[in-house]
Amino acid sequence: MVRRRRTYVLAGLLVLVGIGTTVLLSSVLSTVFFAVTVAYVLFPLSEWLVGHGLHKRLAAALVTVIAFGSGTLVLVPLGGVLYLRRMDLFTFVQQLPDTLTLEIAEFVYVVDIESALVAGRAVLAGLAVDLASESPVIALKVVLFAILVYAMLWRPRAPADVVYRTVPGEYHDIVDRLHKRLRGTLYAIYVLQGATAFGTFLTAWLVFWLLGYQGAFALAVVAGILQFVPVVGPSIVVLAIAAADLVAGDVSSAVVVTVVGLVFVGFLPDAVIRPRLARYTTGLPASLYFVGFTGGVLSLGAVGFIAGPVVIALLVELTSILADERLNSRHQPS
Numbered sequence: 001m002v003r004r005r006r007t008y009v010l011a012g013l014l015v016l017v018g019i020g021t022t023v024l025l026s027s028v029l030s031t032v033f034f035a036v037t038v039a040y041v042l043f044p045l046s047e048w049l050v051g052h053g054l055h056k057r058l059a060a061a062l063v064t065v066i067a068f069g070s071g072t073l074v075l076v077p078l079g080g081v082l083y084l085r086r087m088d089l090f091t092f093v094q095q096l097p098d099t100l101t102l103e104i105a106e107f108v109y110v111v112d113i114e115s116a117l118v119a120g121r122a123v124l125a126g127l128a129v130d131l132a133s134e135s136p137v138i139a140l141k142v143v144l145f146a147i148l149v150y151a152m153l154w155r156p157r158a159p160a161d162v163v164y165r166t167v168p169g170e171y172h173d174i175v176d177r178l179h180k181r182l183r184g185t186l187y188a189i190y191v192l193q194g195a196t197a198f199g200t201f202l203t204a205w206l207v208f209w210l211l212g213y214q215g216a217f218a219l220a221v222v223a224g225i226l227q228f229v230p231v232v233g234p235s236i237v238v239l240a241i242a243a244a245d246l247v248a249g250d251v252s253s254a255v256v257v258t259v260v261g262l263v264f265v266g267f268l269p270d271a272v273i274r275p276r277l278a279r280y281t282t283g284l285p286a287s288l289y290f291v292g293f294t295g296g297v298l299s300l301g302a303v304g305f306i307a308g309p310v311v312i313a314l315l316v317e318l319t320s321i322l323a324d325e326r327l328n329s330r331h332q333p334s
Contacts, residue, residue: 028141028144029303030300030301030302030303031141031144031145031148032144032148033303033306033307034145034303034306035144035145035148035149035152036148036152037186037190037306037310038067038149038190039148039149039152039153039156040152040182040183040186041183041186041187041190041191042063042066042067042149042153043152043153043156045063045066046059046060046063046153046156047156049062049063056154057154059153060150060153060154061150063149063153064146064149064150064153067149068146070194163175174321177317177321178314178317178318181313181314181316181317182310182313182314184284184313185284185309185310185313186306186310188284188289188309189305189306189309191277192273192274192277193227193228195273195277196227196269196270196273196274197224197225197227197228198224199269199272199273200220200223200224200227200233200234200265200269201220201221201223201224202220203264203265203268203269204216204219204220204223204224204234204237204261204265205217205220207260207261207264207265208220208241211253211256211257211260213241213257219237219241222234222237223237223238223265227269228305229293233266233270234265234266235261235262235265235266237261237265238257238258238261238262238265238266239258241257241261242254242255242257242258242261245257284309284312284313284316288309288312288313288316289309289312291308291312292308292309292310292311292312292313293305293308293309294308295308296308296309296311
């Protein structure tokens with residue numbers, strides 16, 4: 001009785017301290033979350049390097065560098081393309097009419113393009129100022145991210161040991177199933193989406209170059225990054241190009257880029273790359289993934305891109321575990 005009461009007291013203290021820690025460290029929780037999920041996905045690579053004779057510290061350091069390199073390959077090209085192609089973007093914006101009239105059946109709708117551009121310019125200016133003022137904080141978060149990823153890869157068994165020591169033995173199978181679901185979901189988000197995004201970038205670059213569009217590389221970079229947005233993805237870029245052609249009066253080019261772009265940019269990478277890697281994931285339905293992605297981003301910001309699908313995946317797995325438990329209890333003799 002005393003031991004059970006002691007356990008309850010410790011559990012209560014853990015909850016209170018956890019809440020206090022969450023409040024105190026709220027500004028870096030997203031960084032911690034990203035670091036943990038990245039280390040979770042990269043752990044097999046670190047383990048493979050250690051298995052081939054590399055020291056554990058060196059393996060952790062090398063994989064941490066790979067993580068930074070992967071992030072750089074995603075962010076730097078986008079920023080570089082936007083900077084180098086800024087004059088093309090300005091030229092395109094200047095060619096747009098002040099208003100665009102859309103006629104559908106008997107309805108006429110006037111789009112005020114000038115007001116939208118003014119609002120967009122104000123948003124971009126504010127974003128630039130915010131990034132400049134937050135640069136020291138961003139640098140500290142980058143350092144924290146690197147330290148956490150390295151520490152998780154160097155001592156990967158420590159969190160698992162704590163979990164298994166805390167959870168009673170009869171519930172370890174539930175922990176294992178949640179671990180499998182979490183690993184598959186994170187793999188789907190980081191690795192599968194990343195590979196599909198890279199394939200989309202290469203395909204889009206070739207398609208836009210063959211169709212004769214200026215800034216094909218920039219458009220391809222944006223298309224690859226939008227592959228991380230479920231359902232709509234790079235189709236947004238294709239439809240935006242088609243809309244620009246329509247505004248310029250080039251109907252034939254708009255039709256060609258819509259048909260070719262949606263097939264080769266919007267569909268082909270998903271159809272070729274995703275099935276080859278999908279066997280390594282836990283197969284979360286696209287509809288639920290979209291719900292998690294959208295709800296996570298709207299509720300938590302950038303961290304919701306990962307947190308939303310993870311929460312949905314764990315909810316699905318817990319529902320499946322509960323259903324299995326009820327089914328087994330029915331089949332057991334009373």
